Amino acid sequence: MSKPLENVEVALFVTCLVDINRPSVGFAAVKLLEEAGCRVVVPDAQTCCGQPAYNSGDRSSTKDIAKNVIRAFKGYRYVVAPSGSCAGMIKKHYPELFADDPDILLEAEELAARTHELVSFLNDIADFEPDDVKLDKKITYHDSCSSLREMKVKQQPRDLLGEVDDLELIEAEDREACCGFGGTFCIKYSEISEEMVDQKISNLLATKADIVTAGDLGCLMNIAGRLSRKGHKMKVLHIAEILAGMGDKPGIGEGQS
């Protein structure tokens, strides 16, 4: 069967958290995109999408960072990020950021049009299905706020997980509720964030799943960190890792040994 994106160039927006904390998510994304036929490039001049500054009210730093991103990702047919949050920043918020700056606005809009969240890109555009991936585990999927509400990613991850052999998907209560991460929110308002993540993990644990997954590393680090602090054994993985057949590797916050 021919692949719609055979040999099409896709630039990976690694995201700062994946770069620093969990490169395996980046490599899983590369593997999936390559399996879908894409030629993956990783532009050198990328750092972060600018959300920490944007959500802290520092509009001027955000604009500078956004201009870097716009420059670094110029010319690629597609830009894909393994995060609804970072992709949402580029797709929804860059055009807002430069609404009063017509020169850059055009470029921001043009980049926004080319930018996608990984799972929805694989499913909707690359026509990808995991082939010969097996994971005999019970999985529950957390809908991260940005993936769900900004990028409209809802059914795609479920469809793709459904193609993994032996995998059983169990839906959690309130799966669309925020996990309490919210970037700097979880540090500035840690007590409220704690209340939110406790709600989240109690719903996740109730599924009795072996693994919780999502498309955003920020949420997953928050969930993994709280599960670990409370002594719960549920494993936490990014969905790209599961789809790329890395589901048996150590989860987020587990030792590599």
Added chain:
Amino acid sequence: MQVTSRKFKENAHDAMQDENLRAALGRVKQGFTTARANAAAELPEFEDLRDQSRDIKDHVLENLDYYLEYFERKVIEAGGHVHWCSTAKEARDTILKICRDVDAKTVTKGKSMITEEIGLNKFLESQGVEPIETDLGEYIIQLADEPPSHIIGPAVHKTKEQVTELFHEHHQQYGYTEREEDAEKLVGEARAVLRHKYVTADVGITGANFLVAETGSTAIVTNEGNGDLTQSLAKTHIAVASIEKVIPTLEDVSTVMRVLARSATGQEMSVYTTFSTGPKRSDDIDGPENFHVVLLDGGRSEMIGTELQELLRCIRCGACMNHCPVYHAVGGHSYGWVYPGPIGAALNPQMVGIEEARHLPNASSFCGRCEEVCPVRIPLPKILRFWREKAFEQQIGPKPERWGIEIWGFFAKRPWIYRLMTKAAVRVLKLMSGKKGKIRSLPFNNGWTAVRDLPAPQGATFMEQWKKREGK
């Protein structure tokens, strides 16, 4: 009311320790969200109605002066009076003067957030006029001497047991000497006590969900019918409303009403929808002899034409707070002023100042559920971000937070230094974690590790490893 938004964190801390409150908030979370979701799902045109409602409100805001003057003309034609008040103080004084003119001793009140905003009850009491809340929730919190914690369920933070105690304390004077524990009987008790008050009150004060320009009518929606008794039994009816409540036609009211109750409680319609047009006419069998509308600006006209204008579309349904995970955690009183939840976090900085209210727009994970359910599609997260930018510009907030962002921003703008920094940071964090794969405490910025472990980096950064793979 006294503003305590500055102490949001402390308020929230106390609230989260309160087991009664947690139980009550659990009911908000389950009850309201499910009801709204079902109501929305049952109406195929619900999303279209949200668009239409947004457009109606936008049209009003673009032509506010026209519709307000039209409304005034129609009220006068119907024999009523309109009082224009720029400030809370003007509104309080105006209401007091109307009460004094009819020598009022007691005033019954239907539910009104504007009278909370202007602090009417305390003011009237201080002037020797006794206000009596007739909405059950408002009545409960009046007895408890507390502000509302939710805009449509003012006593939503109270448990049944607390109501039992309150009624026991306050109703003995009416002969109710036994502690009543049955919910239905508690309602009956309040109803019997209030019945008498309606008949003896000199003035009835209500809010207004809509001010209908084409007819000069004020409209209220309630579930208890208390508003109807308040406004039709007293000799004088005062409707208090803010200026953005005006709406062109009855047809428009019908459109907005189709999203109002569904968004609020999940009902298709509230139980009572009541229009008041002028005082009693000669052939009317009942109704007030005097009809006054007190119009409050209260800083709203300043919002027209600014980034905050869209907030004035709000129809006070409460859906944003019903769906807000932060509200679910901390409850309404934590916000420290009249309006709680996302709408309060967006509106209160304008009303009480960003310096006082800076926590409110910051205490959000930007999850976006409020915007997702807002019947008039107010972009609440965008407005919260607007306030964060204002606070940042004006250097309001803790310096270390600001420095943190500035330092991080410095590196994020310079990829090659950033690369060196992340390379080093990853090694330090990896070292700190040992073989465990996580870090339990950090020497700085312990907001993360206060409540969770920090998953340690796997090893070298992605960018380092990628370069190796590409053989660069």
